Amino acid sequence: MTSTQMIFIPLFLISGFFFLWSCQQRFKLVLLGESDDRTDQFSARLAGMFRYAFFQKRVVQRPYGLNHFLLFWSFLVLMLANGEFLLHGLFPALHYGKLPAPLFHGLLLAFDLVSVLVLLCVVLAFTRRLFFPPDYLDGAYSTARSGEAFLILGMITLLMVAFFGMNGAELTLGELPKEWMPISGAVGAMMSGWSESTLNATSGFFWWLHALVLLAFMNFLPRSKHMHILTAIPNCFFRSLETPVLPSREIFEEGSRYGAQQVDQLSWKDLFDSYSCTECGRCQDVCPAHNTGKPLNPRQVVHDVKVNLLRNGERLDAGKSVEQPLIGDTGEGSVSEEALWACTTCGACLNVCPVLIEHPGKMLKMRRHLVQMEARFPEELLNLFENMEQRSNPWGIAPSERTKWCTQLDAKPFVAGETEYLFFVGCAGAFDTRNKHVTVALSMIMDAAGVSWGILGKDELCCGDSLRRLGNEYIFDQLAQKNVDLFKEKGVTKIVTQCPHCFTTLKNDYRQYGLEVEVLHHSELVADLIKNGRLVLKNKVQEKILFHDSCYLGRHNDTYTAPREVLQAANGTAPAEFERHGSDSFCCGAGGGRMWMEEDAGSRINQARVKEALESAPETICVSCPYCMTMIEDGLKDEAATSVRVKDIAEVVAEQL
């Protein structure tokens, strides 16, 4: 045994043990989380893992993402080099020199080139962090410029320097074929006049530098944000495969607990998510709450879950009480109630996270706890909850008034066999003065196209969207159950809604209640009617339309083209787009039950959106959602932009009949 071996083997064993121990300490805490089956549809998961983790679909969507992509792949290539390095250190007889020459040479060339690529990427990363930090990494967010980040970059640099130093010396000694390692060869050329002993010492020095840094790097990983190197790939595999990501249905039985008060009441995947966060800040960059000065930052929420888990995990595992609450104002490691209530559930964070972390679900579980276990929520919500429970609509208007909108119209009750579509009018469509016009417009469109439709009238109950997003699952459950029973009893097979919230709830959430019917948002129905030639439009007027994507139609249900097709057909030209549109659309501020809450902190989300709209000087802002309608109209009033109109797509179409 060589002297190097005698020192390296125990060192390797100790650090290997330490690494595994750190991993075990951390990963066993994940198992404290509640169960959540993420093993179905193996091939789809695998495909997603390649798309998101190996091909870094979302990472490369940002300018510096390419840098990360190159580092990632270089890392994979260099794993081969480092694997051999360790193996060779343990068993000097084992090395790639034993491979067939072409393979050996190919590997040498790859290692040499990739290493220099890594050095370049690291220089770029250093430069960016020092001189060009992205503007979304504001003062509150310093991780990208933290000591930790520089330490990691420093280690990678040292590894590369050691790699070239070691190979340069070995090349000069004639131990490696020069022609396959051009960069190392150039380094070696600088050592050309050196004596053999100096070269040996140089090689030995860099070997040890490489070895020590490698072991340190390995041990640093599970203790830093670079833990994502270990967890991001599996996290992409275990991602949610559904769009939208649905909250689980709660079963109300005595003795049960609802939502999450403690970190071990989140799911194992929630905890694993927190280990996978790269702290890249993409989520906070797009978050409407964070952007308008609310105390919510989705990145921080994920981080707090991690900190809380590390702090309380051991105690929870031992059945002891927690040291720090998950919900509260106790700083890093706790999520404040204000932050939880600020989320509009817009899904923008979900949509950009490179490692597919699910932020809103975690907050929803905490909301569920607050509402259902502690009855603690912003006081404005008390009325909403009681109105929903007593009169099954948010305003507490008498259910008998649900049909007031159709006094001048011939709306038939839905009867299976006689009417094809159930028009689920929705609370806003039935009660909100402004939105009733949209209901009427859609009725006219359906009549003009000869669609047979009927309504439930006073028997329709609120779909319960706001309740569910606010965490009041108990009342949501009652409404959902009753609505689904009614649909089944009436033999409903096709439903059309004029509200993305009704749409997503009936289409997706109600599946958990056994409802399997065709649910259409009116944009889809109208687009179809136009395509089939059933709806003929006159194109009498043309206006400069700007289209605003609703979160629950777009991001949560992937419906981007239907409303645009409708507007194109009705207005003769494609609508103009916001700078942030499609899947990057910016919330109006009313989702997630925010419609019913005050917006005291920071500036107003709807105003931010309206300002963005006014940049392109539209005549009309077109929406496809009653909440967006209210928010944008209010925002325009606040901006004193009274000449700009807000219309639902149905109104634009109805004007062309």
Add this chain to the structure above:
Amino acid sequence: MYVVACIKQVPDTTQVQIDPVTNTLVREGIPFIVNPYDTHALEESLRLRDRFGVRVAALSMGPPNAEATLRKACSLGVDDAILLSDRVFGGADTLATSRVLSAAITNLAKKDEIGIVFCGKQTIDGDTAQVGPGIATRLGYAQLTLVDRIEDLDLDKKTIRVRRKLEGRYEIVEAPLPVMITVVRELNRPRYPTVPMRLAAQKANIEVWNNETLKLNEQEIGLKGSPTWVSKIFSPERDKGEIIGDGTNDPTGTAALLVDKLLDKDLLTL
């Protein structure tokens, strides 16, 4: 010590319509709710329990289905829920009702002394505001109506000081316990039930007291004991409104016009 909250199940009057032909309330299919004022009475009882550790009993007189109202009270955390239900209690006016409630409170006092009886200032179906004072009279308690704030409760001295919300002024008054208090909505914000409490309330024990328990003279309760007879219910004709000025184009002028009109009708004093 008991704090008693008297609560009533009422039809959700926002949903009640008057049949224009028969002039009677159309009650069919109208859901029942807890009388809104009573929810504040209940809340205040629970707050005193939280602060002073008194025992809270919810009392409700009504048909067997009024049990739902008491379950709601249970979900908010009352200690005892008692339904006063008997055919002979039916058809009662405010006098007969207050007799039954008073007898029930006297019966409850056998278990523990009564400190405070809370009632809503009135019910939204009858709107008489007589039952609370009726109870106070029958029981010989001090009565503090229209209370919007409890200033002080001294359990040693057995006194309470409250603020009454009257038209255009407040009045601070003190009374010895036991006392009957009727409350207005400004008094507090009722709490919301947690789910575990709701589920527990579904199984909670609701005591039912009938006239065998209370042993009242049947001539003094129910329809027979009610001197009030309803001869007709109708919705009053409403004079047609009038649109004054042009609010959109001339808000200032319109406001001035409105002030003038109000002054004319002596509805505004400057």
